Amino acid sequence: MFKLQDIIRNRAWLKKQHPFPHVTATGVFVEEFFHDLETEYSDLLQSGVSEDADRRRFSRSISGYDAYAIGFSASTRGALAVFCSPEWSDLLAGLFNVSATGHVNVGAHHHELGSNSGWIHNDFNPVWFPSDGGGGTMCFPDHGRCSYKTGAGSLPAHDKTEVVRAVAMIFYLFNGGWKNGDGGETGLFRAGASIDAPTARVPPVNNSILAFECTPHSAHAFLHNPGRARNSVIMWIHRSMGDTLARWPETALERWAS
Amino acid sequence: MTRVCVLTGASGVLGKAFIERYATRYSIVAVYNRHDLSLTTLGQSYVDPLAPSAPAERTQYPIFTIQADLSRAEAINGLCTHIIEQHQRVDLLINGAAHRHWCNLLRPDSLSDLELTFRVNVMAPLQLTVALARSFWQFHPEENVRERRNVVNVSSTAGVYAYPDLGQTCYAASKAALNHATYHLASELWDVGVRVNAVAPNSFPGIIATERVIDQIVAFDESDDTGRVAVIDA
Numbered sequence: 492m493f494k495l496q497d498i499i500r501n502r503a504w505l506k507k508q509h510p511f512p513h514v515t516a517t518g519v520f521v522e523e524f525f526h527d528l529e530t531e532y533s534d535l536l537q538s539g540v541s542e543d544a545d546r547r548r549f550s551r552s553i554s555g556y557d558a559y560a561i562g563f564s565a566s567t568r569g570a571l572a573v574f575c576s577p578e579w580s581d582l583l584a585g586l587f588n589v590s591a592t593g594h595v596n597v598g599a600h601h602h603e604l605g606s607n608s609g610w611i612h613n614d615f616n617p618v619w620f621p622s623d624g625g626g627g628t629m630c631f632p633d634h635g636r637c638s639y640k641t642g643a644g645s646l647p648a649h650d651k652t653e654v655v656r657a658v659a660m661i662f663y664l665f666n667g668g669w670k671n672g673d674g675g676e677t678g679l680f681r682a683g684a685s686i687d688a689p690t691a692r693v694p695p696v697n698n699s700i701l702a703f704e705c706t707p708h709s710a711h712a713f714l715h716n717p718g719r720a721r722n723s724v725i726m727w728i729h730r731s732m733g734d735t736l737a738r739w740p741e742t743a744l745e746r747w748a749s
Numbered sequence: 750m751t752r753v754c755v756l757t758g759a760s761g762v763l764g765k766a767f768i769e770r771y772a773t774r775y776s777i778v779a780v781y782n783r784h785d786l787s788l789t790t791l792g793q794s795y796v797d798p799l800a801p802s803a804p805a806e807r808t809q810y811p812i813f814t815i816q817a818d819l820s821r822a823e824a825i826n827g828l829c830t831h832i833i834e835q836h837q838r839v840d841l842l843i844n845g846a847a848h849r850h851w852c853n854l855l856r857p858d859s860l861s862d863l864e865l866t867f868r869v870n871v872m873a874p875l876q877l878t879v880a881l882a883r884s885f886w887q888f889h890p891e892e893n894v895r896e897r898r899n900v901v902n903v904s905s906t907a908g909v910y911a912y913p914d915l916g917q918t919c920y921a922a923s924k925a926a927l928n929h930a931t932y933h934l935a936s937e938l939w940d941v942g943v944r945v946n947a948v949a950p951n952s953f954p955g956i957i958a959t960e961r962v963i964d965q966i967v968a969f970d971e972s973d974d975t976g977r978v979a980v981i982d983a
Contacts (some may be wrong), residue, residue: 505785507793507814515785516797585801635886670890671783671820671848676970688827691816 493570495578498524504700504736505512506586510681510690511710512556513703514586517696519662525698527570532665534721536601549601558713558726561601562598564631571724574662577628580728583658587704592628594620594654594729596639602675602693602713602721609713611678614659614705615745616640617732622650655744656705657730661742662697680710688698689714697720706742752849752896752970753775753836757819757877758845760784763903764805767843767966769901772810778832779814781882790814819846819873820865820964829880839881840896841970842876845903853915863919870923874902875930878938878945899975900938901966902947906982909949922947926962929980935976944975951982 494685504516520528535664541550550557567575574597584591584641596618619642621633630652637646642653662675669675670693678689693701693716701707713721735744754774758764759779767855768788778865779786789809797803813835817828824981832839839854850862878900886893907917908924928947937943946969965979 499798502797502799503795503800505789509792516798522914523759582798582801586796586798588802612971637785670862670865671869672819677816690781690827690831692824693817696783728965 492576493524493573493578495573495582497521497651498573502579504586505692509702510679511706512587513679513706513709514702515693515699515701517699517742519698522551522605524570525664527540528724529664529697531557532567532599532724535599535720536648536665540601541602549599553608556609556713557602558609559601559603562632562634564597565629567597567710569689574633574724574726575629580629583660583702583728586702587658588605588738589657589704589728590730590731590734591657591728592619592630592654593628595726596632596729597724597726599724600713602716603694604716604718604720605667606716606721608678608715611680611684611686611710611712613707613745615707615709615739615743617653617655617735617744617746618729620652620654620729621646651749653732654729655732655735658702658728659709659711660700660702660724660726661693662700662724662726663722664697664724666695666697666719669695669719671689671695673716675716675721676714676716678712678714680712682708684710686712686714689728695723707739707745709720740749752840753778753838753840754841754843754883755832755877756780756843756845757873758847758891758903759814760786761845761847762954762959767845767963768810768812770963771967772812776836777810777812778826778836778841779812780815780817780819780846784814787812788812792802819877820848820868822872822876825873825876826880829877829884831887832881838896839885840898841882842878842900843903843966845876845901846873847903847905849920851920853916854918859916860868860919866919866923867926869942870920871926871930874927874935878934882938882941883945886938887941890940890942897940897944897970897973898978899944899946899970900934901969902945903925903930903962903966904928904947904949904978906949906980908953909978909980929979932976939975942971944973946974946976947978950979956983957981
């Protein structure tokens with residue numbers, strides 16, 4: 492497995508306060524490792540995209556979101572497995588001093604050229620994991636037995652756990668040559684702002700990262716990409732419901748529309 | 750009172766050098782876009798991802814930072830509104846953001862950045878200047894004169910001279926347009942007491958020192974000049 496100190500090139504990440512606390516960094520990984528990540532990502536895309544949900548390739552599995560998604564798991568191998576590692580989860584937790592549970596949701600999003608902007612949302616969502624959904628110390632979603640969003644599925648209630656998204660991460664790759672005007676940035680918004688008025692636009696520059704703590708204020712959205720396709724690895728780590736409710740009222744949680 | 754300086758292109762060579770030299774003299778609103786402003790400021794600090802609990806570095810520069818894509822008109826309007834809301838005044842606007850794409854015209858992609866070049870190098874300085882004039886300066890003409898409020902556009906000798914065979918057509922045309930816009934802005938904003946000048950340096954820090962460009966910007970800020978394009982060459 493990788494030692495993060497060997498593959499992380501940039502040790503000076505920027506923690507910004509506006510419009511809500513978030514961290515960005517460019518030149519995240521050493522060149523050779525980043526090349527491996529792009530090669531593996533490219534291999535995934537080689538399988539094509541599917542308009543129907545398909546776990547083996549990028550597919551339209553997120554209702555109302557103009558992107559193709561694919562999930563990673565404990566069986567993910569190669570450089571991309573770094574995002575499934577406990578070390579990477581700990582790194583994200585440490586950025587925001589979050590007490591993480593070991594439940595992770597990792598995958599990739601591919602937005603075709605000209606994809607529509609997403610909706611503004613905060614990722615402050617309660618989600619479900621199977622209690623035995625493990626890969627070592629990490630626990631991954633198992634949508635077939637326990638819906639990540641609702642917990643629905645074949646598992647009995649005592650075999651699943653409700654937790655809350657704690658930190659979101661977007662790592663940008665396979666976007667070589669991106670320039671202003673190409674779009675596909677991640678917009679960060681102040682409360683009440685419209686999709687056309689992000690306070691900050693995080694560009695999808697290769698080998699760069701955006702991470703933020705999921706709170707009622709972490710309003711963000713994918714922005715229309717008229718110039719080129721946009722690719723990223725996405726990830727959430729989670730905190731316990733108890734920790735969450737000790738800090739925010741239950742009404743602040745963004746429960747999924749049924 | 751400390752002068753409020755809005756500086757676009759803050760993460761570039763000129764922007765960072767200006768901040769390092771004048772962060773305590775001006776209240777700087779540093780506007781950046783694609784490249785992070787790699788300084789600790791009032792709104793951002795460094796964190797080591799492998800040692801996140803290590804003590805944060807003390808704020809290096811007491812400046813304000815805003816990210817904005819100046820190639821988008823709506824971003825400029827939002828930026829202007831934010832600046833006036835937060836700072837209530839702008840004494841010096843340095844239009845330093847630039848898009849630099851040199852390409853031989855016969856190459857297939859030679860004009861791929863034409864629109865972006867003009868958006869960033871010509872339209873953005875015009876739009877930001879006009880937005881500040883409409884939302885703030887036009888209501889304070891006497892104060893503008895008293896406070897020596899002014900705009901400095903960062904142009905280039907490429908907008909003054911033709912350097913052959915460097916693929917500068919689009920870039921040079923945009924800088925020439927910026928020079929001419931500077932003359933007209935100076936004329937139009939004279940009535941509200943705001944001066945407009947431009948610096949037109951050769952390449953920095955390669956051919957001339959970045960400090961010379963900054964010296965001229967500050968000289969304009971301290972002067973009564975308006976409608977001048979100051980060429981800075983070797």
